[in-house]
Amino acid sequence: MARRATGIKQLRSQNPNLLLLDAGNALTGQDLANQSHGLAIVEAMNLMGYDALALGAAELHLPLSELRAAIAQARFKVLSANVATVDGKLLVSPYAVLEVGGRRVGLLGLTGTDARNPDLTVRDPLAAAQEYVPRLAQEVDLVVVLSNAGLTINQQIAAQVPGIAVLVGGGGRTYLQQPQVINPTRTLMVQAGYEGRWLGVLQLRLDNRHVITEQQGQLWLLDRTVADDPDMVALVNRYKDRVGRPTATTVPPTPTSLPVPTTTKPQPYPSPSPGT
Amino acid sequence: MSSKTPQLFTVAGVIVVILIALLLAGGADVLFPVPTPTPRASATFTPIPTRTATPTARPIAANLVLLHTNDTLGYLDPCNV
Numbered sequence: 419m420a421r422r423a424t425g426i427k428q429l430r431s432q433n434p435n436l437l438l439l440d441a442g443n444a445l446t447g448q449d450l451a452n453q454s455h456g457l458a459i460v461e462a463m464n465l466m467g468y469d470a471l472a473l474g475a476a477e478l479h480l481p482l483s484e485l486r487a488a489i490a491q492a493r494f495k496v497l498s499a500n501v502a503t504v505d506g507k508l509l510v511s512p513y514a515v516l517e518v519g520g521r522r523v524g525l526l527g528l529t530g531t532d533a534r535n536p537d538l539t540v541r542d543p544l545a546a547a548q549e550y551v552p553r554l555a556q557e558v559d560l561v562v563v564l565s566n567a568g569l570t571i572n573q574q575i576a577a578q579v580p581g582i583a584v585l586v587g588g589g590g591r592t593y594l595q596q597p598q599v600i601n602p603t604r605t606l607m608v609q610a611g612y613e614g615r616w617l618g619v620l621q622l623r624l625d626n627r628h629v630i631t632e633q634q635g636q637l638w639l640l641d642r643t644v645a646d647d648p649d650m651v652a653l654v655n656r657y658k659d660r661v662g663r664p665t666a667t668t669v670p671p672t673p674t675s676l677p678v679p680t681t682t683k684p685q686p687y688p689s690p691s692p693g694t
Numbered sequence: 695m696s697s698k699t700p701q702l703f704t705v706a707g708v709i710v711v712i713l714i715a716l717l718l719a720g721g722a723d724v725l726f727p728v729p730t731p732t733p734r735a736s737a738t739f740t741p742i743p744t745r746t747a748t749p750t751a752r753p754i755a756a757n758l759v760l761l762h763t764n765d766t767l768g769y770l771d772p773c774n775v
Binding site for chain 2: 442452458584609616622
């Protein structure tokens with residue numbers, strides 16, 4: 419986390435037109451996170467300046483009251499278009515619209531159906547995307563979907579739902595070394611691994627019509643060559659003092675039925691055609 | 695038999711003695727070495743992408759940058775890489 423914070427600070431200094439996004443499964447899974455009921459992660463994400471998080475299995479792992487408390491502390495958008503309470507109402511906003519560099523970027527959250535909570539229901543993410551993406555696309559210049567439905571379902575969403583410029587994927591121990599172009603929609607799909615080992619960096623060049631004309635995506639391995647951010651180290655130490663030193667690593671709540679580690683070969687980004 | 699026959703027997707005997715000595719010393723592998731198997735590529739997939747020392751090694755004239763994470767699973771400590 420401290421290395422991630424360093425990387426984010428560095429990249430922010432290089433480009434102010436930046437969004438920091440998490441596709442989900444962030445708030446629980448390790449002792450400090452679990453013992454703080456997700457609040458340690460929320461505070462860390464606040465410190466790093468996250469813009470949005472999609473609800474995933476690791477969020478729904480919290481009891482509903484604790485999840486609501488964690489969401490209340492978040493200074494970033496917590497999104498899901500397919501998680502509802504027993505009365506059928508969405509738990510959080512399905513999407514958010516942020517303005518970056520003079521563009522209106524719509525962020526839609528989708529939750530994988532592996533997420534379990536006795537007080538919540540999770541609807542098919544593909545159906546939710548088909549409902550919300552066209553609606554969101556009318557409001558914004560660019561639609562970005564955050565989805566932890568897993569690589570295969572995310573590829574289906576990207577292929578079957580037109581209007582998604584970028585799908586930030588999650589769900590499973592999977593990464594995409596470089597952005598994958600999903601046809602026929604030409605949606606860009608990215609996924610940055612697991613356990614915070616990598617930071618995904620997707621640079622986009624958009625024309626005046628907000629069409630992606632050039633892209634470059636990389637995964638930054640946050641190894642020992644990246645210095646720890648002192649502010650994040652202080653935050654972590656505060657939580658360690660508050661909730662005690664972790665005794666053992668707990669099993670992450672992510673199910674085991676998700677895809678095995680996978681990579682895809684880089685694919686060229688096709689030239690945009692008029693009207694897209 | 696020619697006059698050279700005893701010499702041939704002697705040479706053959708020396709060779710047999712040397713072979714027996716080699717067999718006793720190092721086993722059959724000395725005389726009939728088994729080729730060392732070529733190590734095969736590990737079937738276990740190591741999910742470590744190519745290291746990217748600097749994330750802007752080949753920068754483009756980007757006017758929007760998306761930084762993204764997923765499945766960080768509550769890791770707070772300095773990274774476990």
